[in-house]
Amino acid sequence: xxxxxxxxxxxxxxxxxxxxxxxxxxxxxxxxxxxxxxxxxxxxxxxxxxxxxxxxxxxxxxxxxxxxxxxxxxxxxxxxxxxxxxxxxxxxxxxxxxxxxxxxxxxxxxxxxxxxxxxxxxxxxxxxxxxxxxxxxxxxxxxxxxxxxxxxxxxxxxxxxxxxxxxxxxxxxxxxxxxxxxxxxxxxxxxxxxxxxxxxxxxxxxxxxxxxxxxxxxxxxxxxxxxxxxxxxxxxxxxxxxxxxxxxxxxxxxxx
Ligand SMILES: Nc1ncnc2c1ncn2[C@@H]1O[C@H](COP(=O)(O)OP(=O)(O)O)[C@@H](O)[C@H]1O
Ligand SMILES: [Mg+2]
Numbered sequence: 664x665x666x667x668x669x670x671x672x673x674x675x676x677x678x679x680x681x682x683x684x685x686x687x688x689x690x691x692x693x694x695x696x697x698x699x700x701x702x703x704x705x706x707x708x709x710x711x712x713x714x715x716x717x718x719x720x721x722x723x724x725x726x727x728x729x730x731x732x733x734x735x736x737x738x739x740x741x742x743x744x745x746x747x748x749x750x751x752x753x754x755x756x757x758x759x760x761x762x763x764x765x766x767x768x769x770x771x772x773x774x775x776x777x778x779x780x781x782x783x784x785x786x787x788x789x790x791x792x793x794x795x796x797x798x799x800x801x802x803x804x805x806x807x808x809x810x811x812x813x814x815x816x817x818x819x820x821x822x823x824x825x826x827x828x829x830x831x832x833x834x835x836x837x838x839x840x841x842x843x844x845x846x847x848x849x850x851x852x853x854x855x856x857x858x859x860x861x862x863x864x865x866x867x868x869x870x871x872x873x874x875x876x877x878x879x880x881x882x883x884x885x886x887x888x889x890x891x892x893x894x895x896x897x898x899x900x901x902x903x904x905x906x907x908x909x910x911x912x913x914x915x916x917x918x919x
Contacts, residue, residue: 692893810847
């Protein structure tokens with residue numbers, strides 16, 4: 664069974680990496696075996712793993728270059744059941760070489776195919792923008808979670824993302840599903856309604872996760888930003904919210 668969820672969104676700074684890291688950790692706290700794949704050269708989600716990796720530079724770039732096998736690039740983390748396939752900035756020059764050939768859009772999917780059977784869930788952190796790496800991260804997925812923040816044109820952002828999803832479904836014949844739209848930095852339902860025509864909101868509403876991630880200044884602090892918040896403070900509102908999203912996903916994916 665392939666359960667690959669790519670955390671995506673075209674705008675930068677909406678909280679994709681924060682979500683990929685915290686959601687993966689919370690799924691692992693619920694005793695799921697999780698692999699977090701970082702496909703962003705900014706490597707924000709990987710920083711935590713790299714801090715603990717004793718200088719081991721095994722990462723996705725080495726795998727894509729054919730220098731090491733996929734299992735050899737996976738590192739353990741401080742959380743039982745949570746593993747990571749990290750990235751580094753080298754992914755950027757490599758992505759320039761891979762851009763433009765349709766076959767290459769499936770490379771990350773093929774990498775993940777080699778190990779997906781070892782995990783209950785694979786979470787992939789996608790970069791922002793419509794570039795090659797975002798496309799590869801979306802093409803690798805069975806499902807996507809779109810992370811948006813309410814004070815921006817989140818509907819426009821989501822519709823643009825859906826155009827890419829349709830491209831992937833048609834060109835690669837992959838039945839990519841929408842797991843949900845996750846509101847981050849959102850403290851009330853009112854914020855969601857603010858900028859949206861009510862009829863449009865009613866159409867999209869079934870896709871919105873029940874849980875919203877509140878704005879939480881601890882997530883903005885450097886030390887916590889490098890590691891899952893639940894490890895520092897399980898009672899923090901954002902930790903509780905990510906645990907609730909993890910429960911929604913466990914139910915939706917029928918995980919035990
Ligand atoms: N719920 C939140 N509350 C406060 N700060 C947040 C929240 N989510 C993300 N951030 C902060 O916003 C910034 C961008 O988050 P990041 O996950 O790197 O975004 P993206 O991966 O979408 O570019 C980071 O400094 C992060 O710590
Ligand atoms: Mg990011």
